[in-house]
Amino acid sequence: MTVISLKDVHKKYPLGKTEVHAVKGVSFDIESGDFISIAGPSGSGKSTILNMIGCIDTPSEGIVTINETNTSDLKDKEITNLRHDVLGFIFQNFNLIPVLNVFENIEFPMLLGKNPLPKAEREVWISQLMEEVGLGDWKTHKPNELSGGQRQRVAIARALVTKPQIVLADEPTANLDSETGSSIIELMKKMNNDYGTTFIFSTHDQTIVDIADHVIQLKDGKIVENRRR
């Protein structure tokens, strides 16, 4: 089942008096449960495409649909709800809330919804996630008390806590050493298998690209390879 579809998507940015054409007519479909890598060198348009899929940026031309909904037609409230209900985010710099501890950071997205789970059920689910990402003993620690790998694990748990259909990870291993980076990708893969969540991650690291089931290779804002394994 197609969950995401990009049709002839362009993105142009104003840069001073000129215009940067970051994405040039990109089209592809993503199926439910895919573990996809969007790969390419810096400036190839990976993050821009992820931002448009994540509804935090809009295409200059073309259509991005999520579950057959054209995201350009949605108002801010509807987009926010869509981001909350359907998408999960993992950032390169982890982007945890510094004043919240590990448990609270993971719990945070759940509390933003209209009908959060009862507290007891929430605690069971978060504890399970914390165990799965290997942070069972770090519940009350603040982000500044964690290593980079641990922070990214918290971010993964936070991205999965609302049981989203799709998780977007923008260069999730860029700020980690190679060993930790591999473990993070393996963790994401495990979550993909366990929960059937669609994972889309951008990377320029070829060793990580190889783990993906579906690779979309970009260069200068265009797809140069769209390969399924």
Add this chain to the structure above:
Amino acid sequence: MNISKISMRNITRQKKRSFLLGGAIAFGVFIIITIGSFTAGMTETLKENFTSIMGGHIYILGTETLDSGRIVQVIGDTADLERAIDTVDDLVKEYHVRSQVRMGEIIFGSKSTTLQVSGIDWNKEQLLKDTLTIADGSLENIEKAGSLIIPEKVADKLGVIPGETVLIRMDTVTGQKNVGEFTVAAIVQEQDSFSFISAGYTEMGYLNDLIGLESDEYQYLNLHLKDIAQMDIVAEKLVTELEKTSLVDAGDDEDEDGEEDQRHGMMFGGGMTSASDEPWDGTKFSITNLNDIMEPVLQLVNILNIVSLALFVILMIITMVGLINTFRMVLIERTKEIGTMRAIGMHRGSVRSIFLLEALYLALFGAAGGIILSFATTIITGLIRFTADSALGLFLHSGRLQFITTPVSVLQVVFLLAVMTLIAVYLPAKKAAKLKVVDALRAQY
């Protein structure tokens, strides 16, 4: 729940900055609550002091003209007055009658000084007894004829102590000279800095004999009301009733030049046994109430309140400018965090709420600090005993400053502060809420 938690915890991120801002807010709150408590206490103290010393809230003075044309202070014909006060009887708690020697000369040995002496019916003036602060002697025998209470200042000047006998030279109501012998029963502290309250007190019947009044005659009838708020209404009603049968000087705007001053003067010992160009029959009544006497003081209180409010507003404006700047800085510092929260599903309204709540908590913490500081200051200052002849004499209650802080006045200040804070932070909060998610996530902070 989380929004509130994040707002609260955000305050502790920059402890020094929060402490300085909260401190500035606390200082403003401290100033306005303390001054407000002081003025409220001062007003109440003055009202209490006046009420007890003057013997009530409404003062009815009687004057008559003799055949010679001389004006004398006496309520000779009480029938009209009794009929008038019957109409307000249900609003009156106590009636006090008094006579008075305004400019007596008290003599002890070779020393003398002036003294105003009030004749008191001690059985009916418990409030006055309670207000007097005894420096020496006692009030045990004050009901005995010739017992005299004098202020400390007079006692010091004469070198007299309780139990000793003094003479008082005085004018009778008809202007003749007379001398009476008194025994000093007690020496009391000055009640405040008004000279007219630096008065002596004695039993009314004994004083009446000396000034030429019958023992049951009096010069003033003072009404102590059940509810002080009814003062103007009762005074107005008395004027209306008395005007039906008697001459009344009601103290309204129709007063001729200086007539009101003259009436106050009579109340406070200015003296009035002069000749009249136009004699009248019967008793002419003059009605004054506590509000008339307190008017200059209330004006002072109002000025103080306005000054403190202005000071508070100025302090708050400065603080609000600080708040605006701080939250603009906070907006820059937390742009990425805002982007993250928006990306994972936080609505714009919640982002705005985080900012507003954070500022509100800061203001409320500051307000709590200011209130605690104000309470501590007023309690400690209220324990200090001042000498009655100090500059603060006017405001002293049993030698101490009285502060009255009402929950309503505190809530008003907190509400005003909260509103000002929310207005100040609204723009940065709105700006934070309107940030584009993608731009916020790209921020370098």
